[in-house]
Amino acid sequence: MMPVATIAGQEIRAGLRNRWVVATTLLLGALALSLVLLGSAPTGTVGADPLSVVVVSLASLTIFLLPLIALLLSFDSIVGEQERGTLTLLLSYPVARWQVVVGKFLGQAAIIAIATVIGYGAAAAALAVSTKISPAAWGGFAGMIGSSVLLGAAFVAIGSLASILVRERATAAGLAVGAWLFFVILYDTALLGILVADQGKTVTAGVLDVLLLFNPADAYRLFNMTATEGASVYSGMAGLGEAGRLSPGLLLGALLGWVVLPLVLAILSFRRKQI
Known part of the structure; x- marks a missing residue:
């Protein structure tokens, strides 16, 4: 596994050198902090847990922002190396093709993880300094x-x-860009149109649940809107009878599947790719 770790480390160093880590961390941190300041404002009158309000608001915006950052970070990971002529040099070393794909994926995913944990965590820490947060809200x-x-x-x-x-x-x-538009905007729009046209005749609640799992953005949204009681109340999901049909474990499993399946397809495709 040393080649995988080496390639992943190189991706992280390239992200630091190209300011990807710093820029993404600052962007996510500024977004989270702004929502912290706005989300904590009404808590004195409505008695809402400020961190649960922030979770709902931040999850809604993360759906639009984080996939775009991830795609911008990874879209040229292989084809960019090929155009620069460095991919042939990389494959001349004793490294398997699957190790190249996995190493680059792990390095880029680590950049996303570092930026998310630091950016969002710093904003939550700023809120914790001035407001008492319940343990359930911290879990959410x-x-x-x-x-x-x-x-x-x-x-x-x-x-x-x-x-x-x-x-x-x-x-x-x-x-x-097409993938971002499809999963983040067009999929739900098309699904809503189908539901309106079908009037519940073919697309039942069970079918709808399955269709929602076919979109990682929907699985993420539902998980964060229904995982805790506070989040479900503030997102408006608590009053829906079918809100808890998809369990948090199933939704996380769907997200994990969306990590594994494209990665496996990428490995298989790279094995057959002519360089």
């Missing part, structure tokens, strides 16, 4: 950070797959 916030790392890793895997399937960076960038 930890779950939000962990699921955010999984969401970012899923889109890193999707970006890596896109980078392997094409031969030009511009094409990979187009695929990455």
